[in-house]
Every structure is written in structure tokens, then in C-alpha cells.
Amino acid sequence: MSILTQNIKTMSSREIAEHCDKDHRNVCRDIDSLNESYAQMALLKVEQSDYVADNGQSYRQYLLSKEQTIDLITGYRADIRIRINRRWAELEQQAAQPVVALPQDYLSALKALVTSEEAKERANAEIKQLQPKAAALDAISHAKGSTGIRETAKAVGMGQNEFVAWCTNPNKPASARFMYRDHSGALNAYSHRIDQGFVTQKLSCFIGGDGRDRTAPKVRFTPSGVTQIAKLLQQERSRELEAV
Structure with a gap:
């Protein structure tokens, strides 16, 4: 059997804002600050992308790896960290389910x-x-x-x-x-x-x-x-x- 693996999972800044009960612009501000720390430590910055809102306008968002997500929400409240950790568990469970094809x-x-x-x-x-x-x-x-x-x-x-x-x-x-x-x-x-x-x-x-x-x-x-x-x-x- 061959196992088709999925792409590396990321979590968007909009989803983080939703789970953390925060405004998306404030989460983006926190990520900007995090990127400044990454730059000082010569680490890879959080990747920025765009999304199209219901009004047809394009706005910025960020796509974070699990490690970057943990870096971001470490300073948030304990209940927020728990909700984010549970969401990552769901994402990883989805990634762990392989698509199987017979050789x-x-x-x-x-x-x-x-x-x-x-x-x-x-x-x-x-x-x-x-x-x-x-x-x-x-x-x-x-x-x-x-x-x-x-x-x-x-x-x-x-x-x-x-x-x-x-x-x-x-x-x-x-x-x-x-x-x-x-x-x-x-x-x-x-x-x-x-x-x-x-x-x-x-x-x-x-x-x-x-x-x-x-x-x-x-x-x-x-x-x-x-x-x-x-x-x-x-x-x-x-x-x-x-x-x-």
C-alpha cells in the first residue's frame, strides 16, 4: 500500500482570533510583534497571506505553524491556550488519517x-x-x-x-x-x-x-x-x- 500524506497543517490568524475571542486586527498586531522577536533571533517569520472577505475586499491574514501558534498564545490566558491546544489536536488528527491506495x-x-x-x-x-x-x-x-x-x-x-x-x-x-x-x-x-x-x-x-x-x-x-x-x-x- 502507498500512503498519501497531506501538506503541513497551519492555523490562520482569523481562526486564532475566533478561538481566543479577540479581534483579528489585535491578533495581527501580536503576530507583527512576534515577527520582530523572530527577526532579532534570526528565526523564520510567520507567513502572511490574503483572504477575500464577504464584501469582496482583500485583507491580510497570517498562516502559523503549530510552534508559531504556541509562541503567539503563550502570553494569553490559560483557557485560551487550552482551546487552541484542543484545536491543534483536531488538526493533527485530521492529518493522521491517511489516504490509502493499493500498489x-x-x-x-x-x-x-x-x-x-x-x-x-x-x-x-x-x-x-x-x-x-x-x-x-x-x-x-x-x-x-x-x-x-x-x-x-x-x-x-x-x-x-x-x-x-x-x-x-x-x-x-x-x-x-x-x-x-x-x-x-x-x-x-x-x-x-x-x-x-x-x-x-x-x-x-x-x-x-x-x-x-x-x-x-x-x-x-x-x-x-x-x-x-x-x-x-x-x-x-x-x-x-x-x-x-
Whole structure:
């Protein structure tokens, strides 16, 4: 038998707007912002296309892959993420239903077997690529608003000291770090991570041991930051396993 596979599934920005109870123009605005982040990270942008409305006019829309959809709706409410995840499950179920045609001869049967094995390899590669996203979504499901260093470390499955060492690792370029220590040893957030929306920082006031008022920077991680860290950690662990 030969199995005729379908094209890669995408979800339109209009469908996302419908499932998320948002105006389509606002979803497009969010995708424009997402594309700016993709450009900074040298990632493939979301593809734009046109559709014809009931009034006969042509308007823009976007076509998103599953990974791009997850990137987009990560910052939305939990109920929205659930609805989108359920919709993707429906799309993938449709794609999993093959169209079967009987081979006409022995050579066709052999070609069908090779094609089937190649399809399995491609599917496994896609699953491996999406695993970091799945781990990231699991991590942020427990995060409501911004979280402190200890809570963030727990969310991504690390001890606090191990997490701080990972965020400040001097063996990484500054662009890949999240925090650094100033001359007094206090942890500070890198400005580029603040600009990316991954962390926030403000001064915290307290009374020192000498009875005087003191201030110190207080770093907190946004849900998007927790997502990004969980994804990076999963990617690092996957590379370590491949190297074994």
C-alpha cells in the first residue's frame, strides 16, 4: 500500500482570533510583534497571506505553524491556550488519517515502504523539535504573573543555586545570560532581557543590620521568561543526550 500524506497543517490568524475571542486586527498586531522577536533571533517569520472577505475586499491574514501558534498564545490566558491546544489536536488528527491506495506491483510496494519509513522519520523529527515547547508550557502552567528567582528555579526543575549559576554562567556570551552580579554581589537583570519582556527589575527597600534603610535590585521573571528558560534548558539537555 502507498500512503498519501497531506501538506503541513497551519492555523490562520482569523481562526486564532475566533478561538481566543479577540479581534483579528489585535491578533495581527501580536503576530507583527512576534515577527520582530523572530527577526532579532534570526528565526523564520510567520507567513502572511490574503483572504477575500464577504464584501469582496482583500485583507491580510497570517498562516502559523503549530510552534508559531504556541509562541503567539503563550502570553494569553490559560483557557485560551487550552482551546487552541484542543484545536491543534483536531488538526493533527485530521492529518493522521491517511489516504490509502493499493500498489500496482512489487516495485510500487517497495517504494511505498520507503516512503512510509521516511514519513516516520520526519514525524519523529517534528516531535523532537516540539518537545522543548511542551516542556516550556508545562513549566509556565504553574506561573501566574511574574515569579521570583526561587519560584522560577522550581518551575523549571532546578535548585535555586544551580539556577542562578545557569543564568549568570560566565562561559556564555552576555547575550545568552539572564542575570549578572554587580560590585556588591547583588543579582541584576540584563537590560536586553528586560527589553525582551523576559524579566523585570525594581529596587526593593529594606532595613539593614545596622538599622539603616537599604535598597537592592529585585529580579522577577515573567511567564514568557519562564517559557524561554524552560525551552533553552530542554534544548541543552537534548544536545547532551545526543552527545552521549
